[in-house]
Amino acid sequence: MSGFIDAHAKKRIHVAVGVVERDGLILLAKRPDHVHQGGLWEFPGGKVEQGETVEVALVRELSEELGIQANPSALIPLIQIHHDYSDKLVCLDVWRVPEFFGHPQGVEGQPVEWVPIEQLGLYQFPQANVPIIAALQLPQRYLITGSITDPEAGFHKLKAVCERAAIKLVRVRRSELTLDDYGILVMRFGAWCQQAGVHLMIDFELFTSLFKQNGSSAIDSLLQNGISGVHLRSRELLAVNSSESNEDEDGVSGALEAFSAAGGRLAASCHNKDEIEHAESSGMTFVVLSPIEAARSHDAGPELGWNAFRGLVAAAKLPVYALGGMTEASLEKVISFGGQGISAVSEWWHGETR
Ligand SMILES: Nc1nc2c([nH]c(=O)n2[C@@H]2O[C@H](COP(=O)(O)OP(=O)(O)OP(=O)(O)O)[C@@H](O)[C@H]2O)c(=O)[nH]1
Ligand SMILES: [Mg+2]
CATH class of the missing domain: 3.90.79.10 (Nucleoside Triphosphate Pyrophosphohydrolase)
Structure with a gap:
């Protein structure tokens, strides 16, 4: 009381x-x-x-x-x-x-x-001030990759898209690749990212698999190979630090914490206030909130809309990117609503073919 x-x-x-x-x-x-x-x-x-x-x-x-x-x-x-x-x-x-x-x-x-x-x-x-430093060090654009069916073609497309759209933060998704091919792709692309000053975020699935195979040495190895972050889907976010999940027993939550303490970035996909709060208490560096508008690439369910975006951002203790229907033209609005920037697939990934 x-x-x-x-x-x-x-x-x-x-x-x-x-x-x-x-x-x-x-x-x-x-x-x-x-x-x-x-x-x-x-x-x-x-x-x-x-x-x-x-x-x-x-x-x-x-x-x-x-x-x-x-x-x-x-x-x-x-x-x-x-x-x-x-x-x-x-x-x-x-x-x-x-x-x-x-x-x-x-x-x-x-x-x-x-x-x-x-x-x-x-x-x-x-x-x-911790999230203020994160916000200052994060760029305004967060690319999420679309379809990648082949690691060789994927590598060249990634380079081209990052260069053309001046992307400094990218989430490479496994997409249609096997986990092995995905690992090969991100290791190769990581080396390029180190040279180009691009921050590369990988799927939690690969992080978990590498950690289970190699233990905590996987953490240094990722960072040394230009892989600067891990992106968790909302389902994965809710499973870490949860007593009901198996992940904790395997020490994956601790591995994420160690990765973050070593300078790695942790990001999570969120769709509501509960998920954002879970991201805050799980030590995430930033979140992506979606869908703000209807996505062009796929049906992601009912849009949150701009008012909800503004309200959720104001309450969040982390930098928040807007995802879902975002274009370069949305950036100014997102910033004026307190967001970190825009996250998108179609705007940049499909740019050449649209
Ligand atoms: N200015 C400033 N204040 C911060 C930061 N981070 C942070 O937690 N605070 C907290 O914000 C509160 C207000 O800041 P302040 O002490 O500068 O306020 P002020 O200049 O009006 O001081 P005054 O009351 O002596 O005139 C303090 O409790 C401070 O600990 C920061 O980066 N800059
Ligand atoms: Mg002062």
Whole structure:
């Protein structure tokens, strides 16, 4: 009962947070030792005051803390994170700040540093910032492959599609391939991805099979071979960490955790709030929510629609890609609704033949 009272007595604060960017570098500031989450690195920002919009609050905080004037019309929403610290509830409203005047400095005496996006993982942040870092490091387009019947042709098509559409994150599905041929394809394509700076996500089925054959050495081997993530279908997501599943007995949930701790990304397909919450509690890096609109490639059931997308994204504690009928033209809307970006098959995979 006291837990119930405490939860309601806790202060809930809305925080405007700015990711100040210049030439691929992000500005971090160090929180003073004596404040909440003191001594950790943060993105500059602060509490939204009564009567302020979050954009106005952000511009004010950046001026107070860094002495810069951000261009309010250039702000881009990145992600919203609701986080429950034991002593307070925060809603971090995070925006990219690509345009500003002035030279940022720690006006309140706080150390500041410009850090390359890919090195953000080396800094210690408050717990609520984990998905913000993920959102910053993930691109706006997530390709899902369509039909692949032959590993040789599949490899060439993958290269061509990634190059043509500037894809930096791709889920290669087994499709019609045998599991062995699929393994051969992703190993070969992984080597190319390493060179091209593309992040490759593989099916959970292959991850499970490799782990069962080779134990935990499979984890390093995947990462070394350019396979940077594992994508779980919703059914697979619900089975991991579940006491009813066999997967736990085989240690696959632990293997996923170890893969993530070693820097691997975990993604899951979700269709509703329960699945998103399961993804959050299972340590997923990001999710794909579908179907937002009717998919062109197949019948995926009734659409969620844009209002549901906006609501589910606002409540999610992870980056969310929209899937189902997405085209390049949908990207702006998805971003403005707080989504990470678009995920699609038809838009890119069938581009040559459409
Ligand atoms: N600015 C900022 N706050 C964060 C981040 N991550 C995070 O959990 N927070 C939490 O958000 C809350 C509010 O941030 P803040 O302390 O900067 O607020 P503020 O500038 O208005 O401080 P003030 O009350 O001293 O004027 C703090 O509890 C802080 O721990 C982050 O990356 N940036
Ligand atoms: Mg602050």
